[in-house]
Amino acid sequence: xxxxxxxxxxxxxxxxxxxxxxxxxxxxxxxxxxxxxxxxxxxxxxxxxxxxxxxxxxxxxxxxxxxxxxxxxxxxxxxxxxxxxxxxxxxxxxxxxxxxxxxxxxxxxxxxxxxxxxxxxxxxxxxxxxxxxxxxxxxxxxxxxxxxxxxxxxxxxxxxxxxxxxxxxxxxxxxxxxxxxxxxxxxxxxxxxxxxxxxxxxxxxxxxxxxxxxxxxxxxxxxxxxxxxxxxxxxxxxxxxxxxxxxxxxxxxxxxxxxxxxxxxxxxxxxxxxxxxxxxxxxxxxxxxxxxxxxxxxxxxxxxxxxxxxxxxxxxxxxxxxxxxxxxxxxxxxxxxxxxxxxxxxxxxxxxxxxxxxxxxxxxxxxxxxxxxxxxxxxxxxxxxxxxxxxxxxxxxxxxxxxxxxxx
Numbered sequence: 001x002x003x004x005x006x007x008x009x010x011x012x013x014x015x016x017x018x019x020x021x022x023x024x025x026x027x028x029x030x031x032x033x034x035x036x037x038x039x040x041x042x043x044x045x046x047x048x049x050x051x052x053x054x055x056x057x058x059x060x061x062x063x064x065x066x067x068x069x070x071x072x073x074x075x076x077x078x079x080x081x082x083x084x085x086x087x088x089x090x091x092x093x094x095x096x097x098x099x100x101x102x103x104x105x106x107x108x109x110x111x112x113x114x115x116x117x118x119x120x121x122x123x124x125x126x127x128x129x130x131x132x133x134x135x136x137x138x139x140x141x142x143x144x145x146x147x148x149x150x151x152x153x154x155x156x157x158x159x160x161x162x163x164x165x166x167x168x169x170x171x172x173x174x175x176x177x178x179x180x181x182x183x184x185x186x187x188x189x190x191x192x193x194x195x196x197x198x199x200x201x202x203x204x205x206x207x208x209x210x211x212x213x214x215x216x217x218x219x220x221x222x223x224x225x226x227x228x229x230x231x232x233x234x235x236x237x238x239x240x241x242x243x244x245x246x247x248x249x250x251x252x253x254x255x256x257x258x259x260x261x262x263x264x265x266x267x268x269x270x271x272x273x274x275x276x277x278x279x280x281x282x283x284x285x286x287x288x289x290x291x292x293x294x295x296x297x298x299x300x301x302x303x304x305x306x307x308x309x310x311x312x313x314x315x316x317x318x319x320x321x322x323x324x325x326x327x328x329x330x331x332x333x334x335x336x337x338x339x340x341x342x343x344x345x346x347x348x349x350x351x352x353x354x355x356x357x358x359x360x361x362x363x364x365x366x367x368x369x370x371x372x373x374x375x376x377x378x379x380x381x382x383x384x385x386x387x388x389x390x391x392x393x394x395x396x397x398x399x400x401x402x403x404x405x406x407x408x
Contacts, residue, residue, distance in 0.1 A: 006041050006384075008097035013045035013119040035206040040384040043363065047382045048102060048121045050128045050292050054205060056276040057258040057285070059293075065270030068296060071111040081401035084337060084393035095398050099364055099391045102127060102380040103295045107303060108406045109374045119382075126276055126292040127380040130361030133277075133291035134242045135321075136301065137257075138346025140264050141177060141245050142317040149252050152177065159248045162219070167227040168244055175231045176248075178325055178344045179241045182229035187238050189362065189386035195225075199240060203280050217282035218243055235329040235343045239288035242346060246287030257285040268312040269304055271297045289361060299378035302367045305357075306376055321345040322357040322369075337392045354403065362386040366395065373403035 009015075017028045030036040030046060030053075037046035037053040046053060077093040092114075096104060102121035106114035121127055144150035150159075152174035157163045159173075167183040168176065175181050185195035201208050202221035208214075215221035225240055246257045253260045258277045266275070275297065278290030304310045309318045324344025335341065342349045350356040354372035364381025377399055383391050 008100045011041040011044050011100070011384075013041075013048075016041060016044070018042060018045035019049075033207055038206055040382070043384075044100070044102070044119055044382045047128050047363070047380070048119070048125045050278065051126070051276050054278050055281070056278045056290070056292065057256065057283070059258050059262045059266050059275040059277055059291075061271045061274045061297075062267045063272065065272040065300065067272065068105075068107060068299070069111045070115070071108075071113055072115065073113045076106065076114045076402065076405065079398075079401050079405050081397040083397060086393065090394070092398055092402065095394045099394050100381050100383040101364070102382055104377070104379045105295055105299050106402060107299055107376040107378075110303060112299075113406070114402075121295075121380060123296065124273070124294060125380075126273070126294060128278075128289075128361075128365070129291045129293060129298065129380075130289040130363065130365045131239065131242075132298065132359040132361040132365045132367055133287060133289050134239075134346040135359035135367070136261060136265065136291065137242050137246050137249070137287050138177060139305075139313060139317060139321055140249055140260060141173075142320055142345050143264060143313065144249065144252060145173075146314050146317050150248065156244055156248065159251055160244065162223050163244070166223045167225045168222070169227075171231045173248070176241050176244055177346065178329075179235055179237055179346075180232050180329055181236075181238065181241055182227060182231050182233065183236075183238055183240065184226035184228040185238050185240060196239070203286055205278070205286070217280045218284045218286075219247070219282060222247070233329070235325065235331055237331070237334075237343070242288040243286075245346070246285055250285075256283070257287055265301070265312070269300055269310065271300060273297045295378050295380055298367055299376055302359075302369050302376040302378060306369045306371055306374070321347045322349060322355070325349055327351055335389070337389060337396060356399075360388055362388065364388070364391045364395070368395075368399050370399065370403045373407045375399075375403050375406050377402070 030042050032053040036042045079092045080089045082089045103117045156168045156171050156176050163169050171181045187196050188194040202215040250257045273294040275293035278286040308315050325342030327342045330342050340351050348358040356370045359367040364383040366379040368377040
């Protein structure tokens, strides 16, 4: 397939033959030492098998939850919509391969009404959720706020003295939660020299250069991030905020963040499946994007938020997380497809008349909740472009069209 421009069909990992055979042929072998797990088209296999490439820590299920009831409506596959900035309608079915979907579940009133799996991804696959992980972190942080354990008006450095003198040193907890910190950090996935590259090197998500002399874990890297302006002025998406938040949570609770996640959400919500949380070489959680979980467990988290927390997440926390942030602080230039939105408590909030909110991760990871339609969508993907602006033109109108159909 040399020279072929791969699409959602031709890049299918089974069709490509990745990691097939005992052992796989050399030209189909994926190696962490070459960062194969983070390069397209190999990501179409690796994102469903990340434990094979990087260390992780288990988030164990309690085994008490039951699978969602199925009430499949195959006619939903033919729901039609016009992608943003286009004139030609497509069906939901067509859009899934165009968006490099690995799996999707659509729930209506708590029942799965639409389900698709692609490539090597299936119901029991622990697929990487990337920045969808942030919304789990933000929710737990807001739970600690509700309990009086975390003061949103306090300085982050009050909880983490290691951050004194860093860009986080004079930022409040609320500014970290809502990503209105002013940091000398660029999250440009297309620029290998941006801050996200240095962050990845410290994390060890990809191999470090032979002459690398920088931080080798997150606790060493985060205090090295400098200041670049005034906190609280505007929202700028920067993953280190989430790492600081998870660090505060672990410090307050006196436990590894994976254990806090297990005790606060996984077990109380009855998640039927285990999850895996990527860690750095010091064992610190990659809280900004390292959760690998089953799609149905992701949907269960969305349903809990849609239904007011189900007695596990306080209703006040759900309210802050799904109605937070200041639209005036939102970066309209960077997110032109999200007019009127805001970002708060590590959640994306539409502020539309349907009350939609979302957890979003690079390469198409999505948790979309439409309370008015009583609908939750959970989607895993391995889109070749990291930034969600590449799949939003398909995804956003798809969710709207599904909500309209289900509401009628």
